[in-house]
Structure formats: structure tokens, C-alpha cells
Amino acid sequence: MNDRAVLRARGLRKEYGKGTGLVRAVDGVDLDVAAGETVAVMGPSGCGKSTLLQLLGGLDGPSGGEVWLAGRRIDQLGERALGRMRRTDVGFVFQAFHLMEELTAVENVELPALLAGRSPRAARRRAVELLERVGLADRADFLPSALSGGQRQRVAVARALSNEPAIVLADEPTGNLDSAAATEVLRLFERLHEAGQTLVIVTHDARIAATADRLISMRDGALVDETRLTGGSSGQLGAFVGLEG
Ligand code: ADP
Ligand code: MG
Numbered sequence: 001m002n003d004r005a006v007l008r009a010r011g012l013r014k015e016y017g018k019g020t021g022l023v024r025a026v027d028g029v030d031l032d033v034a035a036g037e038t039v040a041v042m043g044p045s046g047c048g049k050s051t052l053l054q055l056l057g058g059l060d061g062p063s064g065g066e067v068w069l070a071g072r073r074i075d076q077l078g079e080r081a082l083g084r085m086r087r088t089d090v091g092f093v094f095q096a097f098h099l100m101e102e103l104t105a106v107e108n109v110e111l112p113a114l115l116a117g118r119s120p121r122a123a124r125r126r127a128v129e130l131l132e133r134v135g136l137a138d139r140a141d142f143l144p145s146a147l148s149g150g151q152r153q154r155v156a157v158a159r160a161l162s163n164e165p166a167i168v169l170a171d172e173p174t175g176n177l178d179s180a181a182a183t184e185v186l187r188l189f190e191r192l193h194e195a196g197q198t199l200v201i202v203t204h205d206a207r208i209a210a211t212a213d214r215l216i217s218m219r220d221g222a223l224v225d226e227t228r229l230t231g232g233s234s235g236q237l238g239a240f241v242g243l244e245g
Contacts, residue, residue: 005068006166006198007033007056012065014051014221025051026062027221033167038189038199040209043218049202050171052218056200057090057169058082070166087116091160093170097152099144105155106131106140112162123162130158134188150181157188161197168192170201174208186211 014026025048033039041049054060056067058074067075070089077085086092091112099108110127114120131137134154144152153173160168173189174182182205190211193199201208209215210229217225 004034005032006035006037006070007031007200008066008068009056010066012052012055012067013063014048014055014060015063024221026055029065029221029223031056031216031223033198033200035198036196037214038193038201038212040212040215041200041202041218042204042209042215047218048221049218051221053169053171053200053202057092057167058086059092087112088163089166091162091165091168093153093156093160093168093173095172095175097144097149097156097176099152099156099159101144104141104143105136105147108144108155109158109162112159116163126162127158130161131155133161134158135184148181149177150184153177153181153185154188157185157192161192167198167200170199170203172202172204174203174205182207 009029009031012026012029013024016023016025027048029052041052043049051060055062056069058067058069058077062075065075066073069085072085074082074085100111103111106124106127109130110123113123113126118126128137128140131140134157136151136154136158139147139151144155147155157173170189174185177185186205186208189199189201189208193211201212203209213228213230215227215229216223
């Protein structure tokens with residue numbers, strides 16, 4: 001595997017059901033994501049974006065094909081090894097935040113580090129630092145229910161970074177947010193990108209897609225188009241998503 005590729009998929013497939021009910025959710029995907037690259041994935045509802053992300057991050061196993069993450073083939077790992085890999089090499093951000101409601105912001109953020117075996121002191125130190133980084137140091141002891149949607153998602157991003165993952169996978173991270181909150185989260189992803197974090201973001205938000213190095217378009221389980229955006233080609237993106245350049 002090319003050492004610059006943090007993530008690589010080859011011939012990746014996922015089928016649900018069988019017979020006449022068979023759904024080819026992911027249907028032969030080849031993908032390389034280089035270190036430090038941000039890739040946006042766009043496509044209509046039901047085209048397989050979430051399934052693809054789950055396969056790439058080892059949340060689910062493929063029906064066929066290969067996934068390589070941080071130099072290691074993960075599609076054939078057993079449940080234990082896969083769990084370890086997910087905790088240390090991947091950070092997930094979901095549309096619905098998926099925070100633990102009974103834990104405070106800082107407790108949510110330190111949880112992955114604790115699960116990965118870090119000492120409570122080290123985990124807490126890292127969590128406080130991450131909350132500072134996402135601009136929520138003053139909300140560390142708040143429960144998620146006392147935070148706005150944008151703040152919750154920033155806590156979720158901080159949690160995703162807890163173990164310094166090789167890659168962050170985000171599934172419609174602004175899908176549940178109003179426009180102001182979406183902007184906060186968008187800025188955060190931009191800063192992560194600038195800091196060199198490797199990112200794959202599934203999004204319907206053209207503004208998020210515009211921050212990516214590459215925009216990939218998905219239809220019926222397959223990647224059908226790719227646009228390279230690096231180099232200030234926002235006019236190109238405008239044409240692609242049907243906005244004014
Ligand atoms: P997207 O995220 O692009 O909206 P999904 O990956 O959620 O698409 O779904 C792709 C296809 O796979 C859809 O037809 C969906 O109904 C189907 N699908 C997704 N998850 C499951 C599942 N657990 N069981 C059966 N079908 C599923
Ligand atoms: Mg989805």
C-alpha cells in the first residue's frame with residue numbers, strides 16, 4: 001500500500017437481503033484517501049453513503065472487497081481486533097451526535113481515551129485540551145441536554161479526535177443543525193483540515209463540500225464522478241453542485 005494512502009478500498013461491496021429483496025448498497029467502490037486529504041462524498045438519499053462510511057471505518061463488514069486503514073487490512077479482522085482498531089485509528093462523527101446523555105461534555109470526550117487504556121489523568125488532560133480546541137472549554141461540565149446542537153456536534157468532533165485517529169469519518173455532520181450552528185461545525189472541519197487531519201465527510205452541504213480537496217459523487221452504490229477542488233477552484237464546485245460560481 002502506498003504510504004501516503006491512509007485509507008484504501010478495492011472492489012468494496014455490501015449487499016443487504018437476498019433474492020428479489022437484494023439491495024446492493026455499496027457496489028464495487030475503489031477509493032484512496034491520502035494523508036492530510038479531505039474528501040467530501042455527496043449523493044442522493046439511499047445511494048449508499050452511510051453504508052460506505054461504515055465499511056471504511058470497520059463499523060460493519062463488507063460482502064466483498066478490501067479495506068486498508070493506516071497500513072493495515074481491516075476487512076477480515078475479527079470483532080475484537082476490529083473494536084480495537086475503531087477505538088484507536090478512526091474517529092466517527094454522526095448526524096445525530098450520539099453523545100452519552102448522562103455524561104458531561106468532558107466525560108464524553110475522554111471516554112474513547114479511557115476505553116483505549118489511557119490513564120484517567122492523561123485522558124482528562126487530553127479531553128480538556130480538545131474542548132479548548134473546539135471552543136467549549138467553558139462547557140466542560142455541561143450535560144449534552146444543556147448544550148445547543150452546534151455545541152453538541154463540536155463535543156462529538158472533540159470526542160472523535162480523542163485518540164488522535166488516522167482518519168475522521170463524518171456522516172452528514174451538519175444534517176441536524178440550523179445554518180448558524182452548521183457554520184460553527186464547518187469552521188471546525190476547516191481548521192482540522194488545515195491542521196493536517198485526514199477526513200472523509202458525507203454531506204449535502206455545498207459549503208462543507210467546498211472545503212474539501214476532492215469531491216466524490218455517489219449513485220446507486222458506486223462512485224460516479226470526482227472533482228479535485230484544491231487550488232481555489234470554487235467556481236468549479238459551484239458548477240458541480242448547481243450553485244452560482
Ligand atoms: P445513504 O446514506 O446514501 O442515504 P445508506 O447507506 O443508508 O444510504 O443506504 C443504502 C441502501 O442500503 C438503501 O437502499 C438502504 O435502504 C439500504 N440499507 C442500508 N442499511 C441497511 C440495513 N441495515 N438493512 C437493509 N438495508 C439497508
Ligand atoms: Mg446516510
